[in-house]
Amino acid sequence: MTRWEYATAPLLVHATKQILDTWGQDGWELVQVVPGPNPESMVAYFKRPLAS
Numbered sequence: 001m002t003r004w005e006y007a008t009a010p011l012l013v014h015a016t017k018q019i020l021d022t023w024g025q026d027g028w029e030l031v032q033v034v035p036g037p038n039p040e041s042m043v044a045y046f047k048r049p050l051a052s
Contacts, residue, residue: 003050006031011042020044 007028011019020030028046036042 004047005050007046009044009046010036011044013040013042016042 007023009019009023011033023030023044023046027048029048031045031047033042033044
């Protein structure tokens with residue numbers, strides 16, 4: 001059975017691609033993006049398999 005670890009990160013509208021690419025290079029898969037605390041930000045939820 002796969003075990004997962006999870007993380008959240010703020011996304012700034014003007015740097016979304018760069019932020020997502022960085023997390024992806026580290027092996028994180030984007031699960032969901034939700035509105036952040038202000039109109040210029042969002043929150044990204046990520047997951048990746050735990051190393052065994």
